[in-house]
Amino acid sequence: MELFPPIPLSQWQDTKETLHRFEQLVGKIRLAASPRRNHWWNVPFHLTGRGITTRPMRDVDGTSVFTVDFDFVDHRLVVSTLDGRARSFPLAGQSVASFHDNTLDALAALGLGVRINIPRPYDLPDAGRPFAKDTEHAAYDPVLVNRYWRVLSQVAVVLEEFAAGFAGKASPVHHFWHTLDIAHTRFSGRHTDQPPEVDPVTREAYSRELISFGFWFGDELYPEPAFYSYTAPEPAGLTGEPLEPASASWVARYKTHLAVLPYDAARAESDPRALVLAFYESAYQGGARRAGWDVGQFASPGGITDPQLPLPPGGL
Template identity: 45%
Template sequence: MNNLIKLPSLHYEGNKQKKMTLHLFLQIMGKIRLKSTPRKNHWWYVTEYVSTKGITTGPVPYNEGMDTFDMTINVHQHQLEVNTSKGEFASFSLLDRISVADFYQQLSEMLQQLNIAVSILDKPYDVNMDKPFGKITEYHHYEEAYTQDFWRILLWVDGVFKEFSGRFYGKTCPVHLYWHSMDLAVTRFSGNPAPAMPAEARLSDKDAYSHECISFGFWGGDENMPEPAFYSYTYPSPEGINQEPLMPSTAQWVDSNGSPMALLTYSDLLKTPDPRAALLDFLESAYAAGAKKANWDIKTLTVPELDNL
């Protein structure tokens, strides 16, 4: 069955510059959405989505809400596209070693030509980089094969996450991509408020973790975890969660900033006979561990079979 699915391989080592270039492109798009979209809880209004073309912001309001536009990295044509509700379309190529600075400049000019007024804090977020986007010339490594493979995996994961999401009756976020860390995520909430964070905690964290939650995601690796992997964590982290079983057998509990996090590497998933079933098993086992130890009302929060309604 694994051969029938034909999931592509994906590696962090050897692709760091390609990943960071794409990451910074997505941050620029995400910051434009952040500045233009009305607030929604837990930062759900700033995220991006996997689409049939690639990765997109979805509709973003402008012109005092009379119109919308979207921005999409088209992984088939390898171009950045902007569409408006007025029927306008503009694009530029992502090939020929376009730098982050070039991307930022061309997108800014294109939006201006479309009479879309937006001003962002033009610096990367949470990637240990202080340069403004307009001066980042060292990242110019957009690459067709890496981007298409990464998107193809995201597209598949998006579908599995949506199936998993549909099994829960409580408050659940959309399956979406957080551009600050470039991870595709879905989060379940118990409905109970979480303990207040310290006053010095980041505003982004205070809004993201205002309520008890169990989050699940996939990301392409970083310096701390140098390979693509699936993860899950419970907030607040209950005592003893890391003693609960995980599936498949290659999944494990690891330390993440002092709290247990369930982890399944993408390479281990590819070795299973049925990756979709294995990923769903991982998600379910991580949820069961967190919900049990945090005393969630598991039965009430489980979607019943339709014939039982």
């Protein structure tokens, strides 16, 4: 199977917009049915062998454990309970409104109570329109959705490999339904002061100094898929730090900067995996150096924190 197959934004823009709203609805179910975790780590999706999952949750009464999974092989939404019951329906042929209704019907059929506080998109152009009234977004190309999931899965493996080199506080590799990106974040442990007008979502996400690494599929500001990294808060002189490879650059976004490696630039190389790892490492070294992190303290080469006890070549 090709590593990093092509997925230009222009080719699946309509499908992406529909899928994004599908995922936001299910993400809000996850938000409502999971205990809150620092930096909103309870909210994102995780990858599976067939798609993405909410992971186990409890319903509003606390009596049932359930998951909601997107199956991007058979293209179905599957709601499953811990006692083995399940309901599913096809993803293709749905508008956001019908997807909303079918999802709630599946939950009700299994006796699952979930209260979605704000049942409309978050931070999207139609944020004022309830999911239940969106008949505009109804495109779903199964081939391209499957490719989206394969790209996510391949990037996740590279991010997991990169994550092994850090021994400090770090996030899982997880898929955010807010911006439809996949990310891994490292933390220095230092608290960050934020102005009182900063919104609650941002305050919690950036309450500690961090360097984040990820991949997104493109948007109106940067209309192509790309690997990225950023340091928050952004230290002075960050954009003067060198990036690898030469096709990577610092890109202004809102009031800060992203280190960006275009997806197609990585695809064009003979070893795109090594190229992406080098990109992430250069962004980390630059951000950590400018922010004054103790890189040696956080080092975990090969996922080992005790260099005196390396694993044998064959593992455990």
